[in-house]
Amino acid sequence: RKEVEQDPGPFNVPEGATVAFNCTYSNSASQSFFWYRQDCRKEPKLLMSVYSSGNEDGRFTAQLNRASQYISLLIRDSKLSDSATYLCVVNDYGGSQGNLIFGKGTKLSVKP
């Protein structure tokens, strides 16, 4: 089955820092990409979809490089509330109707 690899972390950063997460995927046929956020002992929630041209949502910027099969997430001006695990997610287009393949996640801890 296709794989999604992420920096394992943890990333420990001070408030206000900029932090970047990287992710690579193995299925070149993948068409849809996402970042999900998972708080401790909670369910994953969609943070943002990732589009080919890159996209930004407030302090969060996602980039996609199809040639390198690489996805990134940049968080600017980190807040304490950003502390969570960030899951890179790829549509397994090789499977039936596009199942989502989750990376293991990168844990972020923002300190005061």
Place this chain on the structure above:
Amino acid sequence: EAGVAQSPRYKIIEKRQSVAFWCNPISGHATLYWYQQILGQGPKLLIQFQNNGVVDDSQLPKDRFSAERLKGVDSTLKIQPAKLEDSAVYLCASSQTSVGTYEQYFGPGTRLTVT
């Protein structure tokens, strides 16, 4: 809008016992998923339903796991008999569709401990 409901939230059983989990998706969502999330890992898809039909169960250990969605709404996932390595959080998710860019909404999960 009500979210995905799951029960029970926690379950502790001994190995070789059986256990069942229940999920009620968001109203109107045709696609339902069961995931297994082992500590320190991302969720792994076990089975995907489209209405009441199975779309993908390639990663479901069928010798011990079974799932059904008889009326195309709520679903149950069963493990019989359980093994120690089944200790995990079982997440149910639903989406309106499963084609293109879509969001999966997750329930709170059932935390299973097998002793």
